[in-house]
Amino acid sequence: MKEKINASAIPDAYLLCLNQDCPKATGCLRRIAEQQISDKVRLWRGISPKYQKNQTSDCPYFRPSGKQTYALGFIGMLEQMPYRQMQEAASRLLNHFGRRTYYRVRKGERPLSPNEQKSILKILEQCHVGDPGKFDAYFETYDW
Numbered sequence: 197m198k199e200k201i202n203a204s205a206i207p208d209a210y211l212l213c214l215n216q217d218c219p220k221a222t223g224c225l226r227r228i229a230e231q232q233i234s235d236k237v238r239l240w241r242g243i244s245p246k247y248q249k250n251q252t253s254d255c256p257y258f259r260p261s262g263k264q265t266y267a268l269g270f271i272g273m274l275e276q277m278p279y280r281q282m283q284e285a286a287s288r289l290l291n292h293f294g295r296r297t298y299y300r301v302r303k304g305e306r307p308l309s310p311n312e313q314k315s316i317l318k319i320l321e322q323c324h325v326g327d328p329g330k331f332d333a334y335f336e337t338y339d340w
Contacts, residue, residue: 269304269332
């Protein structure tokens with residue numbers, strides 16, 4: 197099923213796909229966005245058709261057309277842990293993200309992609325956190 201996208205939500209510099217013959221075209225966000233972009237847009241970026249013609253394996257530019265669930269913040273997870281376990285988890289997460297990004301994602305200033313959520317849960321599992329709970333908030337959007 198073709199996803200209907202609000203054309204005004206497409207980021208200005210989003211890379212679009214022109215390959216209508218691609219086997220994944222009906223489920224690719226880049227292809228669907230190209231079909232629904234406004235006629236008033238004078239310039240946009242696209243993947244070279246010459247490059248795509250020579251592509252033999254899975255396209256590295258493919259983006260699923262469905263919405264992804266992003267998370268905001270994990271302060272609640274940390275607060276429910278015993279103090280020593282929280283210190284170890286925070287230290288590992290700090291090493292994983294780096295200082296600035298760690299504090300931004302912890303407070304929910306920057307969304308966490310589904311892969312980043314999995315990484316956090318894996319780190320908490322390594323710290324022997326039985327039930328980490330849920331992230332502070334969730335929202336759905338396209339993987340632009």
